[in-house]
Amino acid sequence: MASELLALKKASGLSFAQLSQKTHYAKSWWERWVNGKQFPPRHAVESLAGLCGTPSAQLLGLWDRAQAEREAGGGPGAGAEPDEGGAPDEGGAETADSPARGRRSRFLRWAAVLGPVLVGGALAAWFTLGLGSTSAAPRPSPSVKVAGPQTGCKGAACEGRDPKKMNCGADAVTVRTGSIPKDLVIELRYSRACQAAWGRISFAEIGATVVVNNSDGAAQADVVHFDRDVYSPLIAAPDDGSVWVCAALPKDKARSCTGRFIPSQEED
Numbered sequence: 001m002a003s004e005l006l007a008l009k010k011a012s013g014l015s016f017a018q019l020s021q022k023t024h025y026a027k028s029w030w031e032r033w034v035n036g037k038q039f040p041p042r043h044a045v046e047s048l049a050g051l052c053g054t055p056s057a058q059l060l061g062l063w064d065r066a067q068a069e070r071e072a073g074g075g076p077g078a079g080a081e082p083d084e085g086g087a088p089d090e091g092g093a094e095t096a097d098s099p100a101r102g103r104r105s106r107f108l109r110w111a112a113v114l115g116p117v118l119v120g121g122a123l124a125a126w127f128t129l130g131l132g133s134t135s136a137a138p139r140p141s142p143s144v145k146v147a148g149p150q151t152g153c154k155g156a157a158c159e160g161r162d163p164k165k166m167n168c169g170a171d172a173v174t175v176r177t178g179s180i181p182k183d184l185v186i187e188l189r190y191s192r193a194c195q196a197a198w199g200r201i202s203f204a205e206i207g208a209t210v211v212v213n214n215s216d217g218a219a220q221a222d223v224v225h226f227d228r229d230v231y232s233p234l235i236a237a238p239d240d241g242s243v244w245v246c247a248a249l250p251k252d253k254a255r256s257c258t259g260r261f262i263p264s265q266e267e268d
Helices: 002-012 016-022 027-034 042-052 056-073 099-128
Strands: 173-180 184-191 196-202 209-214 219-223 243-248
Touching: 002 027, 002 042, 002 056, 016 027, 016 042, 027 042, 042 056, 042 173, 042 184, 173 243, 184 243, 196 209, 196 243
Parallel strands: none
Antiparallel strands: 173 184, 184 196, 209 219, 209 243
């Protein structure tokens, strides 16, 4: 992910100070993300793509795959985001991916792109040369159904439970984002397998709060007790209901919230 951000920064011609002026992120955070010292939030990647006039879909796709790899690996430390696979501990500082892991991630991305091309080329050559002809009719390939991730709860049964322990991070995506200038980042995380959601705040300070709400009137909250990150317990996210996340700084009654997410309107 860092290499893509570095390429975009160079193409934009903007300094870290200029990036800070054009976004709500401090220049120190841009320096860490671009140089691979910390994994960037999804909203920051989308902001940089917008500044450079680059379509964000492909870049966000790379972010989603990198985040999925981090979730699959599982991050060490107490209070970590639910099975974020190398993502920052939600109760601790974010750490940079190792060089070996970065190389493996890039290899997997190239393999995903080139694999179908190479296989398609080989099959075309096979039939062009007549090597694939046969008098027998081809057998239809059996359909394969891929099961979703195994989770520990679903819907209302997830209320108040830890998303990491319930394995809701296995298919989770960030569906809404927000911020409190300059650094605090708010994320609404959603798991289709669990039919549940939770809130996460990053780059906060001790005493900052995060609250996840749904249209049924339920709410779950947590407070940053140490370091700069925390995530809330789970809340049910029914298909036709809405969920959203709010956050507030210590001793500040004003809250900043994300937009509402309705699963039935946005799921494939």
